Amino acid sequence: MRFNWNAGIAIDPFDGSTVYYGSQFVHKSTDRGNAWEIISPDLTTNNPEWQKQRESGGLTFDVTGAENFTSIMTIAPSAVQQGVIWVGTDDGRVHVTQDGGATWTSLEERARGVPANTWVPHIEPSKYDGGSAYVVFDNHRRGDFTPYAFEVTEYGRRWRSIVTDDIWGYALAIEQDPVEEDLLFLGTEFGLYVSLNRGQSWIKWEHGFPTASVMALVVHPREHEHDLVIGTHGRSVFIIDDIRPLRTISAETMAEPIHLFEIPEAIQYRGSQSAGEGSPGHGEFRGENRAFGAMITFSLNVEGLPHPSEAQPRPEGFGQGPPSAQRRPGAPGQGRRGPQLSIEISDADGEVIRTFRGRATMGVNRVAWNLRRDGFRRPSAGGQQQRQFGGFQPSGPEVLPGTYGVKVKYGEHEATGSVNVLADPRYDIPLSERREKQAAIMYAGALGEVIADAVERIRDTRGQVEAVIERLERGDELARAGRTLNETLTELEKKFWSPPGSGGQRVPRTDNVSRLVGRAAGSMGSSWDAPTQAQEIRLQQAEALLQDALAEMNRVFAEDVANFRSQVQSADIAFLEAQEPLTMPRR
Numbered sequence: 001m002r003f004n005w006n007a008g009i010a011i012d013p014f015d016g017s018t019v020y021y022g023s024q025f026v027h028k029s030t031d032r033g034n035a036w037e038i039i040s041p042d043l044t045t046n047n048p049e050w051q052k053q054r055e056s057g058g059l060t061f062d063v064t065g066a067e068n069f070t071s072i073m074t075i076a077p078s079a080v081q082q083g084v085i086w087v088g089t090d091d092g093r094v095h096v097t098q099d100g101g102a103t104w105t106s107l108e109e110r111a112r113g114v115p116a117n118t119w120v121p122h123i124e125p126s127k128y129d130g131g132s133a134y135v136v137f138d139n140h141r142r143g144d145f146t147p148y149a150f151e152v153t154e155y156g157r158r159w160r161s162i163v164t165d166d167i168w169g170y171a172l173a174i175e176q177d178p179v180e181e182d183l184l185f186l187g188t189e190f191g192l193y194v195s196l197n198r199g200q201s202w203i204k205w206e207h208g209f210p211t212a213s214v215m216a217l218v219v220h221p222r223e224h225e226h227d228l229v230i231g232t233h234g235r236s237v238f239i240i241d242d243i244r245p246l247r248t249i250s251a252e253t254m255a256e257p258i259h260l261f262e263i264p265e266a267i268q269y270r271g272s273q274s275a276g277e278g279s280p281g282h283g284e285f286r287g288e289n290r291a292f293g294a295m296i297t298f299s300l301n302v303e304g305l306p307h308p309s310e311a312q313p314r315p316e317g318f319g320q321g322p323p324s325a326q327r328r329p330g331a332p333g334q335g336r337r338g339p340q341l342s343i344e345i346s347d348a349d350g351e352v353i354r355t356f357r358g359r360a361t362m363g364v365n366r367v368a369w370n371l372r373r374d375g376f377r378r379p380s381a382g383g384q385q386q387r388q389f390g391g392f393q394p395s396g397p398e399v400l401p402g403t404y405g406v407k408v409k410y411g412e413h414e415a416t417g418s419v420n421v422l423a424d425p426r427y428d429i430p431l432s433e434r435r436e437k438q439a440a441i442m443y444a445g446a447l448g449e450v451i452a453d454a455v456e457r458i459r460d461t462r463g464q465v466e467a468v469i470e471r472l473e474r475g476d477e478l479a480r481a482g483r484t485l486n487e488t489l490t491e492l493e494k495k496f497w498s499p500p501g502s503g504g505q506r507v508p509r510t511d512n513v514s515r516l517v518g519r520a521a522g523s524m525g526s527s528w529d530a531p532t533q534a535q536e537i538r539l540q541q542a543e544a545l546l547q548d549a550l551a552e553m554n555r556v557f558a559e560d561v562a563n564f565r566s567q568v569q570s571a572d573i574a575f576l577e578a579q580e581p582l583t584m585p586r587r
Helices: 244-248 251-255 431-470 477-496 513-524 533-570
Strands: 009-011 019-022 026-029 072-077 085-089 094-097 119-125 133-138 148-153 158-161 171-176 184-188 191-195 203-205 214-219 228-232 237-240 258-260 294-300 338-346 352-359 363-369 372-374 395-398 402-410 413-422
Touching: 009 072, 019 072, 072 119, 085 119, 085 133, 119 171, 133 171, 148 171, 184 214, 191 214, 258 402, 258 413, 294 402, 294 413, 338 363, 352 363, 395 431, 431 477, 431 513, 431 533, 477 513, 477 533, 513 533
Parallel strands: 171 214, 352 372
Antiparallel strands: 009 019, 019 026, 072 085, 085 094, 119 133, 133 148, 148 158, 171 184, 184 191, 191 203, 214 228, 228 237, 258 294, 294 363, 338 352, 338 402, 372 395, 402 413
16 A cells, blocks of 8 residues: 555544544544554556656665655545545545545546646645535645645535735645634745635735744634644744634724724633753753733724834835834834833723733734733832833732723724633632732732832932032031931931842841831732731731831931921021821721
8 A cells, every 4th residue: 555654644523533544545443543444445546657666766765665656645524514525645636525435526627727636735624514625736846836725615516716916835734714714824835824705815924923834724623712723844833822813803993093802811820840950951942832811912003103024015005104204203102112002901990900011013913911910119229119110010919810901002092892810720719818818918019119108208308418418518517417317317218128239238137128028928929829827927027117117217207307407498408398207008
């Protein structure tokens, strides 16, 4: 028998124990390969001139038996109609049976425009109609790089070419989406193509996928039928996460200034170190995971936005403007990496709990929300609170499972939607315990913000004192009072945190409020269950120490700073106005 190196093989969609395998015949096993029967005649040309493997022009023949010709390349049983099986060979034959192999019909003569005996690398049965399939031919071995792909209906009686001028390179594989009938994916020698209208037109997919030979395609049948898995000739596997926006995209949605597609459910989970060395270097390959959190997909059509690939022209009519308008200073959300938009996440009460940015380009965009709230204010080395990072707050604690609102904003345009956040199914933790833990973490964050306010007030005051000293003679009594006050403020600041530059003069751990609060928050953030007794004790210690530090601070400002302010005002020098004492947050 003649088996191709890439011999056709398939599992029956209606019976997982039934396997089909191809030589020049179709072999069938109903017991997972323990026993076999032949259910077809020779479905190839059986041309003896093409079967002289051992006559190789004086070269040693392939001892693996891999160079057999006139053999079956693809076997494709229908998942819609039991008994329908499509078969393609490496010498251009296409057959179909409607009765499980009792009778077979030859179809290749209906493939108009395809040179005789062209390889059939792949047939994809329709996921909607038992009498339909998609067939691709590959003739590059004879110097022909023309793509050949057909929609076949009525069990092969009708053939329609679905190749357009948009496609570059010979076709190798095709996949039909299991949810949207008109959505097709085509793999060629030079990349991946997508059709939204069942092959009437095609778009080359270049978002994260290279110009590579695409030899296998499948929309994953188990993972909610939302991820496209791609196999390349280079033995790589690419996954395009969540293709659902392609199922609803249209000219109408793309014409909107902002269109927010349905956001898939986001599952919280905790990762762990995989087996093996912690830092294997180049000795271990680990593939890239999908972005954690909620994938937010939206399209933009606003004048002045850059195209995702500057090498590609913008679609006609899609927000084209003069070059000066494309990256003009002062455009909405303009950043160092081009235009930026903002995404707001709100809780069930409508309160905005997270704001972050994403890059804005013409067409379809995607960003990920990491399922966290905005971070808490913290003191920074630069002398100002860490209020923003690139214009937005860094992320903070994780949110609880539930439904959250999403708003995408660019300039005067916005679109809203929602996302459902699910708990990690591997953990059986009551929501009441998670609420208790989050409340404790939020309280620790509030303590940290009081620390940040205290440090900021101390630094601002010390800066104003320095400004007063600079206006006075060094030996002036008021200047001496200012230097004394700043020494007091410097020591006071150390009660709240370890200021930058303190080096070896760091205060003891038990005297540093910020460190105790950070340790308490960090410990609680390591799990989702209710706070432990040790965590509560640590938080109470931080709370008590902060209360003492605030009492000392408020005394210094009520007495020492107020006294210095009176002296400064008597000298007719401007100084900070008195402020209300800082207080502890409520739990």
